[in-house]
Amino acid sequence: MPKHEKNAEQHSNTGKPATGNASDNTVAERIRANFHQLTRAERQLANTMLENYPVSGLGSITALAETSDVSAPTIVRMAKKLGFRGFPQLQSQLRHEVEETISNPITRHNRWSEGAPDAHLINRFAEAVMQNLRQTLANLDPGEFDEACAMMGDLKHAVHVAGGRITGTLAEYLFRHLQMIRPGTTLVPSTDSHWPHYVLDMHDGDTLVLYDVRRYENNSVKLAEIAAERGVNLILFTDQWVSPAARYAKYTFSCRIEAPSAWDSTAVMQVITETMIARIQASSWKKAQLRTRELEALFDRTGLFRRFK
Amino acid sequence: MPKHEKNAEQHSNTGKPATGNASDNTVAERIRANFHQLTRAERQLANTMLENYPVSGLGSITALAETSDVSAPTIVRMAKKLGFRGFPQLQSQLRHEVEETISNPITRHNRWSEGAPDAHLINRFAEAVMQNLRQTLANLDPGEFDEACAMMGDLKHAVHVAGGRITGTLAEYLFRHLQMIRPGTTLVPSTDSHWPHYVLDMHDGDTLVLYDVRRYENNSVKLAEIAAERGVNLILFTDQWVSPAARYAKYTFSCRIEAPSAWDSTAVMQVITETMIARIQASSWKKAQLRTRELEALFDRTGLFRRFK
DNA sequence: TGCTATCTGGAAGTTATATTTCATGTATGA
């Protein structure tokens, strides 16, 4: 959370902070409103600041003095005339404006569920998840994403999927979908101690997709290490603090998992996983489609599903 | 670009900036590119900087140190790792970026993943999930939500969790958490044909949480029907087209699942599930905490986890 | 378990920034 800097509100003792220049006005507005009361050097400064607004004011007072060809004291005086306590406070206002201008629309407040107050857990949780998603994607390298997808879609090598105690369900989620898209997919069980047996079937060039979030599990890190030794390419899904398994990973995707809860939220991890599934399916379309058809035929014959409507 | 020599990672604090001539890269890009080589405190700092980028980096090094909860020296060290001469130079780069961004309206366009074009699947998928979440929450009755949570948290009755072929992983996700919060929780397996056996242990007043999305599974609907006959209260998670099992449900939560994919996205369903977990945990705090403690003690004794950090 | 290499923040040291002071400069009107 960005610390909230106090708005420049105080009566400067220069006597006359111009009329009604409310403290929440932008610097530019304040300059324009008070322009006629500025002196020659101050106007020169004002013009420079407005010319390359607001960046010119974000540097040091010295730098601004040089570019606008006035002295530093002039800058301080003008800042005070505009109602700020000093130059740093003016700068802080400028930064605030930059934030307003650039800030991602997703960070803006949203009321998700109309029926519930903002403070209701539903809305707070949704807010957190969206924040997580935004931050995760801001960190994600699309190139690595594409490459990892290609690796998972490569039919020449097997894909192994593994997770931990909680993330095991995510691993299974990926596995179930991959299984529908391509052959040569295995799920390494997380709950029992048989996983070393699965390592026997991991070969040079294979891919291991591993999910590991805090508290990072010893099993998972070991698995990553052993797999790496066997020449297996590791794709790691972890949290923002990054599992130690990352040192063995070819691609690491760190997802935000914080939520207003005693437990972490792996929702974002699931979104990324789903996106990958979509990508892999799309790029291996023909083969995948055939496989899906076959699969559905099998389902129909086993009577596992009944079609409704 | 991917790091290929991850296995050879070590003594990273050689003075050399990791990437060759990074001088024209944005700070965010440099952070992302070097993230793997950053230490714990540096990653914490990096996360803060990306969180409110670029404004958080425009203030003083002291302010940044405070908001990111690391020391000023750490900031200097990271700046150097990223290839800058010091913090002021990094800042100057940030200001330059602000100038570029603000003066060039095209870059102001809202993007999720900066590096990827809007049309990239990552961004389209994220957009869809957000849309799904919005619509789902707009239709969700907070009252029903609260009541359903209360039912799941009621220790006087057992809770059974079941899902289908794909949603089975979600069911397991809920189950694993519930299990940590309260006793009397069972997972009805979806993959085999033993589920009728589990019905034997469902009693009047119990709760059944069922996940069922299209194509609605025969098994699931049958399970709902039989459970209802035995006086079990059904909480149903389904999609916007609503599973036929809804006719037996006390509470139905329909979640949007559409995505730019050949497969559906159950991400929103997971978010709702996680929110419920948070709610239940919070309202049965004392007992849950005790249980969690006990559980962790057990984990420690089995040596399943090693603590990192 | 202890050993080693690395990480980290406190505190001192160094440099830059922001502000105040004050002498000089400039405009205006008598």
Add this chain to the structure above:
DNA sequence: TCATACATGAAATATAACTTCCAGATAGCA
């Protein structure tokens, strides 16, 4: 022309920023 009032920047000062150094903490390893 002078007197006055304000404007301005050089220099001094105060303040804060930035960097370096170092000892304790920590993680990984044998």
